[in-house]
Every structure is written in C-alpha cells, then in structure tokens.
Amino acid sequence: MGVVGLSDMLAGPDVRFRPLLALGPAFAALWCGMRRTALVGMAALALAVLLSSYSHALGKRQNTLMLAMVAGITVASVFASSGRQKRERLLAEVRSVAEVAQQVLLRPVPRRVGPVRVAVSYTSATAEARIGGDLYEVASTRAGVRVIVGDVQGKGLEAVETAAAVLGAFREAAYDEPELTGVVARIEASLGRQLSGEKFVTAVLAEFDEGDTATLVNCGHPSPLILRQGGVGAFAEPDDVAPPLGLTGLADIRPRPYTIGFAPGDRMLFYTDGVIEARDGEGRFYPLLDRSGLLKAADPEKALEELRSDVLRHVGGRIGDDAAMLLVRRR
Structure with missing residues (x-):
C-alpha cells in the first residue's frame, strides 16, 4: 500500500493508482486474522482519503465510488478471513483425529x-x-x-x-x-x-x-x-x-x-x-x-x-x- 500511495503521488492527476489500495485488505485476508485484516483495510481507506485530499479529488463522484470500493473490499476481506480461519481450525481438528487414528492403527x-x-x-x-x-x-x-x-x-x-x-x-x-x-x-x-x-x-x-x-x-x-x-x-x-x-x-x-x-x-x-x-x-x-x-x-x-x-x-x-x-x- 505504501508503494501504491507513493506511485499515486508521483504519477500526477492524470494517472490514479488509488484503487489498487484495495489489494491491501484482499491480500491480508489470505494470511491474517479478522482483526488484522480490518486494521489493514482501515489503513487502506485512510490512505485513500489522504491521497484524494492531496489530489483535490474529495467529493468527486468517481473518487467517492473508489472509496466505497475500498471500504466494500475491506468488509468482504474480513468475512473471507473469518471463513478461512474456521476452515483452518476444522482442518487442524481433522489432522489431529487422523494422527490419533494412525497411532491406534x-x-x-x-x-x-x-x-x-x-x-x-x-x-x-x-x-x-x-x-x-x-x-x-x-x-x-x-x-x-x-x-x-x-x-x-x-x-x-x-x-x-x-x-x-x-x-x-x-x-x-x-x-x-x-x-x-x-x-x-x-x-x-x-x-x-x-x-x-x-x-x-x-x-x-x-x-x-x-x-x-x-x-x-x-x-x-x-x-x-x-x-x-x-x-x-x-x-x-x-x-x-x-x-x-x-x-x-x-x-x-x-x-x-x-x-x-x-x-x-x-x-x-x-x-x-x-x-x-x-x-x-x-x-x-x-x-x-x-x-x-x-x-x-x-x-x-x-x-x-x-x-x-x-x-x-x-x-x-x-x-x-x-x-x-x-x-x-x-x-
């Protein structure tokens, strides 16, 4: 997200990299828990607001849609992280049962x-x-x-x-x-x-x-x-x-x-x-x-x-x- 923010600042008003900030919470959902994914999403949203203000884009329709997209992807990433953690716990339980069965067998x-x-x-x-x-x-x-x-x-x-x-x-x-x-x-x-x-x-x-x-x-x-x-x-x-x-x-x-x-x-x-x-x-x-x-x-x-x-x-x-x-x- 830092690279995206720096690129957006250096690219000028004609090229916008801010939508790529949604990659932050999306990738966080693959490895992090719900709380950390939510923090990453909030950081991405805050960084998007700061970049929008720096580019004088706050209030514009296209920029508002971009902020809504980052917020929506953050919420979806939190739910995805929750589902992944549940599957990991289930897999750990299954592995534990398989290991006990192996020891008995x-x-x-x-x-x-x-x-x-x-x-x-x-x-x-x-x-x-x-x-x-x-x-x-x-x-x-x-x-x-x-x-x-x-x-x-x-x-x-x-x-x-x-x-x-x-x-x-x-x-x-x-x-x-x-x-x-x-x-x-x-x-x-x-x-x-x-x-x-x-x-x-x-x-x-x-x-x-x-x-x-x-x-x-x-x-x-x-x-x-x-x-x-x-x-x-x-x-x-x-x-x-x-x-x-x-x-x-x-x-x-x-x-x-x-x-x-x-x-x-x-x-x-x-x-x-x-x-x-x-x-x-x-x-x-x-x-x-x-x-x-x-x-x-x-x-x-x-x-x-x-x-x-x-x-x-x-x-x-x-x-x-x-x-x-x-x-x-x-x-």
Whole structure:
C-alpha cells in the first residue's frame, strides 16, 4: 500500500493508482486474522482519503465510488478471513483425529523384543493425511516374535478400514495360533466377512524364535530383504507364490511357510511396494538390492533412517505411494 500511495503521488492527476489500495485488505485476508485484516483495510481507506485530499479529488463522484470500493473490499476481506480461519481450525481438528487414528492403527513397535531389535519407518505419499493402507505390527508370543507387514489395495478411508481389520485379526490370532498358517487363516476369515469383489491385501508374516532361523509366510507381497553379517543382501523368495489375502480361495496354491537362516547380526527388511516402485526423474525404480549396504549400521533405527533418506533422494522429493519399512536385527 505504501508503494501504491507513493506511485499515486508521483504519477500526477492524470494517472490514479488509488484503487489498487484495495489489494491491501484482499491480500491480508489470505494470511491474517479478522482483526488484522480490518486494521489493514482501515489503513487502506485512510490512505485513500489522504491521497484524494492531496489530489483535490474529495467529493468527486468517481473518487467517492473508489472509496466505497475500498471500504466494500475491506468488509468482504474480513468475512473471507473469518471463513478461512474456521476452515483452518476444522482442518487442524481433522489432522489431529487422523494422527490419533494412525497411532491406534499403527502402534509404536518396541525397539527390543525377544531375540531381535526392531525399527520401523512410515512415509506417507500425502503429508497432510499421515494415514494410509500400509500396515505393520510386531507381537511377542509364546511361539516367538511374530511380525506382519502388508499393503491394502486401494487408498482412502476404505483402505484404512481394511488395514484395521487385518491388524485386529493379526493381534488376536498371533497369540492364539501355534502356527503362522493358522494366523493367516484367521486373517483370511476376517477379511472374507468384510471385503467385497476382488479387493485384496498383500502381506508377509514372519516368526522369530530363539534359534538361528526365521519362518516366513508370503501372501503375494514383495519378498523381504536379508542382509547377512558381513555379506551382501538377497531376497528371501518363497518356493511358491501364494495369492494375496482375500484371494486365496480363488487359487489352488495355499500360503505355505518356509524357513531361512537368520543368525545373530543378520538383518531382515520388510517393506511395501512404495519403496521398490519409487521412481526417479527418468522413471527408474529404486534399486533396493544395490542400496542394501545402507542397512549395515548397528542401530536399526539409524540404518532405516539412512535408507529412507536415500529413497527420498532417489525420487527427488515426495514419494508417489505410501512406503512402510520394518527392519529386524537378530541380537
């Protein structure tokens, strides 16, 4: 408004910049509250009166219309500021509810549980949402430490509802079922009562006991990455590719457990497809196996943070899909 006023004074009587003073309250409504927007509008109106007096335009019809326009835009800006503040408060409440729902759905995992250390990372494709269809859980049971990492087909509230159903079934079955296949069957039964059509959930379940092995059941999910002590990374591929949860009744192949070596110092990375499908500017997928050396840090949380930062550098900013990672290290 000061620039507009100075320009109006220097331009002479033939060129009038005074109507541009209405930009002051209009822009104030975008960032300021009602009171400050009203003060800016009053300052614009006062400056318009002073400039009109300086130019001997007070009382003229065109100038009076200009003053009325500045006053009207000021009033409209105050109301606009009030509406914006209400929407911001509503958005803050919604974000708060979403954050609480995320904490209930994806509870913090223990750093040390049984014979393993655990770290988890969740990166949302939509920073405002903080919640999505990727899921993970760690449970310490009589059979050992049981883990699930999965990815729900689709997005939005429906995906969140399905993820909640999977986690609820896992949290119950993990403590009751003696075998991982029983846990899978319980989750499948729960999804059968809720899913419709051809919706599905990819998931991988693991069980870590006091021995030097780990038992896995893969239901159409990307295979975990194994990093041996002092060695290179490799994917723990299943013998048979089982269909995702929700579709097992449509295929002849049933999810079957398979065992791999998991000695002290070994690391196992569970992840969702948001990691391996992250693309750079040239459309190249993230080379997880080539970057497995980033997981060699003794602290799983530090190793996982380095890998997450590398994924974000690869895409050059925000990822295109939710990405969940859970790193397990044999103590």
